[in-house]
Amino acid sequence: MRAFDYIRPVSLEEAGRRLAETSAKAIAGGTNLLDLMKLQVETPSAVCDISRLDLATIADTPDGGLFIGALVTNTQTAVHQRVRKDYPLLARAILAGATQQLRNKATTGGNLCQRTRCFYFTNADQPCNKRDPGSGCGAIGGIAKLHAVLGTSEHCIATYPGDMAVAMTALGGVVEIVGADGHARSVPVADFHCLPGDTPWRENVLEEGDIITAVTLPAPVGGLQTYRKVRERSSYAFALVSVAAIVAMDDQGKIARADLAFGGLAHKPWHDPRIGDLLVGEAPSAALFDKAADLLLETAQGYGENDFKIPLARRTLRAVLEEVTGASS
Amino acid sequence: MIVHEKQDNPDTANRLDGMKQGVLGTAMSRIDGLAKVTGTALYAAEYSADNCAEGVLATATITRGVVNAIDKKAALALPGVIAVIDDPRLTTRAAQGTADEAPQQDPARVCYWGQPIALVVAETFEQARHAAKHLVVDYGEEVDAPVDPEAVKPEEQTEETVSQGDLDAAMSAAAHAVDVTFTTKGHASAAMEPHAAIASWNGDDLTVHASLQMLNYNITELADALGIPEQRIRLIARYVGGGFGSKLGISEEVVAAAIAAQEIGRPVRVVMTRQHVFQAIMRRSESTQRLRLCVDAAGKLTGFGHHALVSNLPGEEFAEPVLQSSHFLYAGANRELKLELARIHRMTAGSVRAPGEAVGMPALECAMDMLAEAAGIDPVKLRLMNIPEKDPEKGLPFSSHTLADCLTQAAKAFGWDHGLRKPRQTRKGEWWIGTGMASAARVHNVMEAKARVTLKADGTAVVETDMTDIGTGTYTIAAQIVGEMLGLAPDRVLVDLGDSRHPRGPGSGGSWGAPSIGSALYVACKAIREELAKRLDIDEPDLALRNGATSSGTQLTELLRGEDLARVGHYEPGAISEDFTASGFGAFFAQVRVNAFTGETRVDRMLGAFGFGRVLNRKTARSQCLGGITWSIGTALTEALEFDPRDGHLVNGDLAEYHVPVNRDVPDLDVILVEERDAAASPIQAKGIGELGMCGGAAAIGNAIYNASGARVLDFPMTPDRVIAAMPD
Structure with missing residues (x-):
């Protein structure tokens, strides 16, 4: 672990300034950053402790949505009455992740920025274009069971490992960001994370000095919500594949709304609006679900060990759609 | 006296x-x-020692070769660094259990990626870890070190070889036969307490607090490594936070702490990081196992073949004794057993809880299930029919034999249906439900x-x-x-x-x-x-x-x-x-559900009955069995060490990525203690119970997966990808 300074700003403005002028990393729960610092994967010269800033509120928004502060812990979000009532998908996704102890510390903002679990990224003595640009991708040709099949590049096949953001993507959440200059902007969760391309070290749209202040969820849209996470053990394991779904049926038994997002498949929560468009207006059927999977996996590419994710994603999508549409195989 | x-x-x-x-x-x-x-x-690292310095092992980033030079000057310039120790007495592997001598020394010789090559000592643990990670090392790398056990010509372990009768002929003439190959992945002990030592010298006398399983051997191993008489050493390990084989032999941090403490004239504490423990102590070897079993029309075994390939580093004597219980568990006049060892440059292979049976029994017991199906015989009955009167290879009597009792009692307690078994008979929602069983055996030591x-x-x-x-x-x-x-x-x-x-x-x-x-x-x-x-x-x-x-x-x-x-x-x-063949015996029964879409398997209930002589304490004995069954669940479903196919390094060396079962994976478990008095086992008529509970249990789960879903998975662990691939639809 590189020796580091500890900064504790008293205001958002100060935090932005300190983050912009040093190579500091913002720290809140620290459940990811500290592990990576111990492994010499993250080597900030300073950590900027934002955990005491006033960003820990959950509140209703005027349009009926929900504002979840960046420092609200994952546990607080998952047990919040409105989340459980109106966004059960989010509660399920959070509770499917990590462990109780980690969820008690992990925060909304920190979780959005969670870094990949790629074995080559977390081992500072192995090549990784994300950690050490230009050193190569160890996962390609290596142990790649956890890795991405969508949106990969020759430089990186890592996945975004989180669950919360997948649910927030399906829910149409928006990340609220304040820049070092005090300027606020909003980015849909679906656009927050980046694909690796030839800049795999760039994982999201945050610029130096940016601080996530909240995620806002739009007013609930009705329908059935579910989060299905497929994993080897039943807790404390990252998703092989996960599916977040909000599906509403009309009174003709046709699909009236379908918002889907996928975890475990890509460098970001995967969102393909064409799938919803395909499903809406149709009666649920195995053939329809297969078409949806075809669309999802149109460009999928396996890297040997993770080839199974392609059929697994198809099967999981079908299971989820059967569940939320009430169709059965 | x-x-x-x-x-x-x-x-x-x-x-x-x-x-x-x-x-x-x-x-x-x-x-x-x-x-x-x-x-x-107090555990090893928790003792206080005045003026104690902290050491962290630096590890190799090549697979095979030599360390030409270490830039000590650069390391010593880092904050807090006191010394960089690369003494040739440093050990580069943990000793095998009961070795009674120093393991491989000479840290300048690299035999696997992640091998300790030096110890960096600093005022604080963080300073030492930082410097260890930044050590500038000039290597003479020897390329193309083999890391794939299937890609080298293996060495036959001739003392394991058995050839009786004519197995090929028996297979051809048999009423029913199976010829099937299983694979198992490597396992880690994953003890909670990482390896740790505090060494302090008083003149020529050395005291070490360490986390070790066998001080009676460890003291000799340490003395041999240091080149001092063992009378000069006091080793203390009052509490050990789990061992599971990983602390059988003296390990690298103990020797390193002792050498460093002498060199700097201060007590030195060396605590391995979780990654160090995973990458530089012991792995259970992966295995490839071919089982050939055949029966006559009545279901009596006429042939028994078990051939296993395992691996280890060059120079290591240990070969995972996969066939250990196969030698005596079942009858069969025509027998062929063979164990082969591939020499490769992955980390050291050694004892991990129940070496041998932990992977040999699951493969054998899945093959027995396949044989029962082929012969149309209840799998419990098939086993009962084939319990030998005496050791089928040595001809010795058994000191005691509780397999039949265990099978019968466990089947009854579980509510086993002895009728005709067919896969894919019970479905609830997305889940296929089924049951399976297996025998347990573990040699008595x-x-x-x-x-x-x-x-x-x-x-x-x-x-x-x-x-x-x-x-x-x-x-x-x-x-x-x-x-x-x-x-x-x-x-x-x-x-x-x-x-x-x-x-x-x-x-x-x-x-x-x-x-x-x-x-x-x-x-x-x-x-x-x-x-x-x-x-x-x-x-x-x-x-x-x-x-x-x-x-x-x-x-x-x-x-x-x-x-x-x-x-x-x-x-x-x-x-x-x-004069006797002595073993603990037992039986496992499991009910699982398998998700028809995702291939995820969850164990709904599991029961084991075990006979291991006199029970000394019903609670601690039962706890050992519960732990063993839990390891069975891990072996069946989740635990797998993954090695990079190019440099052989262990990639998933932490508890987040090496998946031991979590609470939610383990249902209520039942244990039946089948008490007996084994007069030949020991003067107290007791046998061991530390390992028996995981010797075969993974097969009960694998057989239940098949009974539930029709997926006959031949590769352990039976992860969702493998279950899906084997599912009939």
């Missing part, structure tokens, strides 16, 4: 059954439990052991031995055995373990701890009883002791006349080990 007893004949006297205290075998809670749960039990028992003048007793308690309950059963023999409540018995100044015990390993140290204690206590009987002018067997007094009311304190009475019991297994 040392009292020596060598067991050459079965001991059918069952003396412990005639004792009057009534404490042995009871479900007594651990006497060290309170200290552990309140944090007052017992070792030479010494322990001192002192009956104090005040009527209490003290037990002293270097034996360890690695979380298994040794403290507790020692108090129970001594309490039973000397007529004392266990709280009158002080048990002092894990100090090399005490008489040498057997060490904790191979499930031999309890029967071996128990026998030494029994021998010591019997000698004390003889002296007491002499003072009463009666025969020792007539001495009835309970709660510190004889049956006629004489207090022990009176008999002791103000003086302590001490005896060292020295137990040695004798010729008897050549």
Whole structure:
């Protein structure tokens, strides 16, 4: 672990300034950053402790949505009455992740920025274009069971490992960001994370000095919500594949709304609006679900060990759609 | 006074059954439990040493080659760094269990990626870790080191080879046969407490607090590594936070701490990081196993073939003894057994809980299930029909045999349906539900052991031995055995373990701890009883002791006349080990559900029945079985070490990515203790139980997966990808 300074700003403005002028990393729960610092994967010269800033509120928004502060812990979000009532998908996704102890510390903002679990990224003595640009991708040709099949590049096949953001993507959440200059902007969760391309070290749209202040969820849209996470053990394991779904049926038994997002498949929560468009207006059927999977996996590419994710994603999508549409195989 | 007893004949006297205290075998809670749960039990790294420096191992980033030079100057310029130790005496692997000599030394010679090459010592752990990670090393790399066990020509382990009759002919002539190949992945011990040591010198005398399983061997291994007499060393391991084989032999941090402490003239603590423990201690070898089994029309085994390929580093003698129980578990006149070892440059392979049976039994027992299906015979019945009268290879009688009892009792308790079995019969929602079973077997080991028992003048007793308690309950059963023999409540018995100044015990390993140290204690206590009987002018067997007094009311304190009475019991297994085949046996039954879409498997309930001689403590014995079954779940479903196919490095070396079962993976488990007296096992008629509970259980789960979903998975662990690939739809 590189020796580091500890900064504790008293205001958002100060935090932005300190983050912009040093190579500091913002720290809140620290459940990811500290592990990576111990492994010499993250080597900030300073950590900027934002955990005491006033960003820990959950509140209703005027349009009926929900504002979840960046420092609200994952546990607080998952047990919040409105989340459980109106966004059960989010509660399920959070509770499917990590462990109780980690969820008690992990925060909304920190979780959005969670870094990949790629074995080559977390081992500072192995090549990784994300950690050490230009050193190569160890996962390609290596142990790649956890890795991405969508949106990969020759430089990186890592996945975004989180669950919360997948649910927030399906829910149409928006990340609220304040820049070092005090300027606020909003980015849909679906656009927050980046694909690796030839800049795999760039994982999201945050610029130096940016601080996530909240995620806002739009007013609930009705329908059935579910989060299905497929994993080897039943807790404390990252998703092989996960599916977040909000599906509403009309009174003709046709699909009236379908918002889907996928975890475990890509460098970001995967969102393909064409799938919803395909499903809406149709009666649920195995053939329809297969078409949806075809669309999802149109460009999928396996890297040997993770080839199974392609059929697994198809099967999981079908299971989820059967569940939320009430169709059965 | 040392009292020596060598067991050459079965001991059918069952003396412990005639004792009057009534404490042995009871479900007594651990006497060290309170200290552990309140944090007052000190583990190796928790001792305080004045002016202690912190060492962190630096590890190789090449697979094979030499270290030409280490830039010590650069490292020493980093904050807090005191020394960079690359002494040629540093060890680069952990010693194998019972090695009794130093493991591979010479850190300049690299044999696997992640091997320790130096120790960086600094004022703080963080400074040492930082410097260790930034050590500039000039390597002479030797490229193309083989890391794939299937890609090299293996060495046959000829002492394992058996060829009786004509298996090929038996297979062709058989009414039913299976010929199937399984694979298993490597496993890690994943003990909670990482390997750690604090070394301090006082002149030429070295004291080391360490986390080790077998001080009786470790002290010799350490002395050999350092090149000093073992009389100069005191090793202390009072509490050990799990071992599972990973702490059998002296490990790298102990030797490194001792060398560094001497060099800098200060105590040095070396705590391995979790990644170090995973990458530089021991792996259970992966295995490829071909099973050939055939039966006649009545279901009697006529042929038995088991061929296994495992791997290890060049120079290591250990080859995962996959065939260990296959040699005697089932009948079959035509037999072919062969074990082969591939020499590759992955980290050291060695003992991980139940070496051999942990992976051999799951493969064999899945093959038996396939054979039962092929022959149309209930799998429980197939096993019952094929229990041999005597060891099918050596011709020896069994010291005892509880397999039939275990199978029958467990089947009844589980509610096993002995009718015709067909896969994919029960579906609830997305889940296929099914059941499976397997036999359990684990060879019985017992070792030479010494322990001192002192009956104090005040009527209490003290037990002293270097034996360890690695979380298994040794403290507790020692108090129970001594309490039973000397007529004392266990709280009158002080048990002092894990100090090399005490008489040498057997060490904790191979499930031999309890029967071996128990026998030494029994021998010591019997000698004390003889002296007491002499003072009463009666025969020792007539001495009835309970709660510190004889049956006629004489207090022990009176008999002791103000003086302590001490005896060292020295137990040695004798010729008897050549006269019998001895094993623990058992049976597993499991019900699982398999998700028809995702291939995820969850165990709904699981039960095991185990026969392992005398039960010394019903609670700690049951806990061992519960732990074993939990490991069975891990073996079946989740645990797999993954190695990079190019440089052979262990990629998933932490507890987030090496998946031991979590609470949610483990349902309520049932354990039936099938108690017996095995007269040939030990003078206390006990066998080991530390490993039996995981020897075959993974097959019960694998067979249940097949019965539930129709997916016959031949590769362990049976992860969702493999289940989906094997599913019929």
